[in-house]
Amino acid sequence: MPHYYHLGNIPRKRHTQFRKEDGTLYWEQVMGTKGFSGIQSILYHLHPPTQIRAARKVRDWFPSPEEEGANRHRLLRTDRYPEGGDAIDGRRHLLFNTDVAIATVAPTEPMTYFFRNSDGDEVLFVHEGEGILQTLFGQIPFQAKDYLVLPVGTTYRLEITSASSRFLVIESSGEITTPKRYRNEHGQLMEHSPFCERDFRMPQQLETIDEVGEFEVRVKARNQLHAYTYDTHPFDVVGWDGYLYPWAFNADDFEPITGSIHQPPPVHQTFAGPNFVICTFAPRQFDYHPEAIPAPYAHSNVNSDEVLYYVEGNFMSRKGVDIGALTLHPSGIPHGPHPGTVEKSIGKERTEELAVMIDTFKPLQVTREALQVEDESYLTSWLPRR
Numbered sequence: 001m002p003h004y005y006h007l008g009n010i011p012r013k014r015h016t017q018f019r020k021e022d023g024t025l026y027w028e029q030v031m032g033t034k035g036f037s038g039i040q041s042i043l044y045h046l047h048p049p050t051q052i053r054a055a056r057k058v059r060d061w062f063p064s065p066e067e068e069g070a071n072r073h074r075l076l077r078t079d080r081y082p083e084g085g086d087a088i089d090g091r092r093h094l095l096f097n098t099d100v101a102i103a104t105v106a107p108t109e110p111m112t113y114f115f116r117n118s119d120g121d122e123v124l125f126v127h128e129g130e131g132i133l134q135t136l137f138g139q140i141p142f143q144a145k146d147y148l149v150l151p152v153g154t155t156y157r158l159e160i161t162s163a164s165s166r167f168l169v170i171e172s173s174g175e176i177t178t179p180k181r182y183r184n185e186h187g188q189l190m191e192h193s194p195f196c197e198r199d200f201r202m203p204q205q206l207e208t209i210d211e212v213g214e215f216e217v218r219v220k221a222r223n224q225l226h227a228y229t230y231d232t233h234p235f236d237v238v239g240w241d242g243y244l245y246p247w248a249f250n251a252d253d254f255e256p257i258t259g260s261i262h263q264p265p266p267v268h269q270t271f272a273g274p275n276f277v278i279c280t281f282a283p284r285q286f287d288y289h290p291e292a293i294p295a296p297y298a299h300s301n302v303n304s305d306e307v308l309y310y311v312e313g314n315f316m317s318r319k320g321v322d323i324g325a326l327t328l329h330p331s332g333i334p335h336g337p338h339p340g341t342v343e344k345s346i347g348k349e350r351t352e353e354l355a356v357m358i359d360t361f362k363p364l365q366v367t368r369e370a371l372q373v374e375d376e377s378y379l380t381s382w383l384p385r386r
Contacts, residue, residue: 002039002247003187003197007138008206008239014042031153031244033175041242043136046210047232058218058225062101063093065365071330075378076370078104079324086111087158088218091169094370095307095328097362099275102307103169104326107160113216114234116155119223121176122169123271123278124148124158125251125356127311127324129165131158136237137245138203145251145311145354147270149176151244155217155234166324168309168356171220174274192257195270199253203245209233251311251354256284261292265357279357283313285350295345298336305330305364306357313353320381327378331363339384 011018018026027048032040043049081092083106091103126146133140133148135156142148150156152175170176182193189196211233219226249270257267268279286294306329310321319338321327329335337345 002200002202002243002245004241004243005202005245006239006241007203008044008208008237010042010044010239010241018044020046026238031242033152033244038175039243041137041240041244043237043240046208046236046238047212049234051231052228053214053231054229056227058227061220061223061225062096063367063369065096066368066371071332072379073330073333073335074328074366074370075321075375076326076328077322077324077373077375078326079322080373081106083108083164085109087160087167088115092369093367094326095364095366097360097364099173099362100273100358100360101171102326102358102364103171104167104324105169106164106166107158110160111157113218113227114155114157115218115220116153117150117171117220118153119220120152120172120174121273122150122171123176124150125168125170125309125311127166127168129160129162129167131160131162131165133246133248134159134207134235135203135246136235137240138206140201140203140246140248142248143250147249147251148246149249149271150246151175154246156246170273170278170358172273172276176271176273176278179269179272179277194255194257194267195249195253199249201248201250203247206237206239207235208238209235211236251280251282251356254280254282256282258285259287260289261287262294262296263287265359268357275362276358276360279359281308281353281355281357283350283352283354286345286348293342293346294348294351295337295342298334300334301329301331301359303331303361305360305362306335307360307364309356309358311354311356313351315353315355320378328364328366335382338381 027045029043029049086109087107090107091105093103095102128144130143215230217228268281269277270280271278308327310325
């Protein structure tokens with residue numbers, strides 16, 4: 001959970017007069033959640049953040065789900081999607097339910113507008129590429145393996161500086177936090193947590209832009225995309241403070257929890273959302289019991305769907321799964337290591353694999369768009385070769 005932070009110029013007390021050099025007031029904006037009972041920040045603008053010239057609906061947000069069929073294991077080879085679009089319009093949604101939507105995007109075009117998700121928090125995992133996350137709270141440089149955590153209502157734009165880039169996008173219907181079991185009653189991360197506040201990167205450079213004109217801000221609201229034309233640049237903030245702001249965390253800073261025998265997936269948990277979790281399967285030492293089996297045991301997802309996105313390395317329990325692939329193991333069907341991988345894992349001391357896992361506690365729907373890159377042979381990949 002982000003802690004108190006401030007950037008730029010702010011008055012000594014909130015909700016008091018804060019004046020510019022010409023004597024006019026800055027415009028105070030309280031940006032909070034849960035009806036003033038959740039976390040919040042207070043921002044100070046050069047101009048009213050309410051000056052909208054025009055509004056229009058752009059499109060519905062989600063593609064259609066597939067027609068109902070058999071519940072089955074899925075392998076989606078997202079690297080087979082052609083690159084294209086910008087970081088928002090180029091998103092290809094794969095899976096969704098009422099709590100979370102999962103997409104990938106490999107943008108080739110710059111964002112010519114600003115974006116704000118008003119339906120919930122977002123996490124952008126940077127599979128490859130680098131650039132700058134520009135927000136009204138300031139800038140955060142990003143690189144491969146970064147998680148970019150964007151609170152609901154954050155106006156932002158991605159400036160990509162690398163020749164190519166690829167993101168895993170997790171769109172939440174609510175707040176995304178660090179796991180509760182790793183925080184004390186004051187919200188501080190405790191000693192047994194696999195990361196700490198030092199690992200979080202906050203906005204560092206607040207660029208105040210004083211421009212008047214026409215500025216398009218696209219907003220996701222009610223599962224639709226809307227466009228608003230503002231009179232002034234949205235990044236006209238001179239200062240802010242609080243607990244609500246974007247931040248970054250790199251997967252290389254995740255400190256894996258290991259044991260003498262195989263540890264279950266909750267030890268890899270990195271974030272919690274409404275009825276789902278995000279885990280980081282980071283490079284780590286394998287189990288060190290003399291008779292340990294590093295490969296995971298077969299297990300049944302009785303109450304959850306399991307999604308794995310493969311980032312780098314050779315995933316020890318899987319065969320035929322390439323970098324950039326995404327698997328769905330839905331509730332109701334046992335799954336586990338592929339044939340031969342259990343014996344092959346014995347005696348190995350370490351793995352260099354990296355994967356992002358999303359476990360949901362409501363069933364996920366598969367989009368029609370996902371069917372374009374589905375490898376239907378995955379369902380029978382556990383059968384012995386004849």
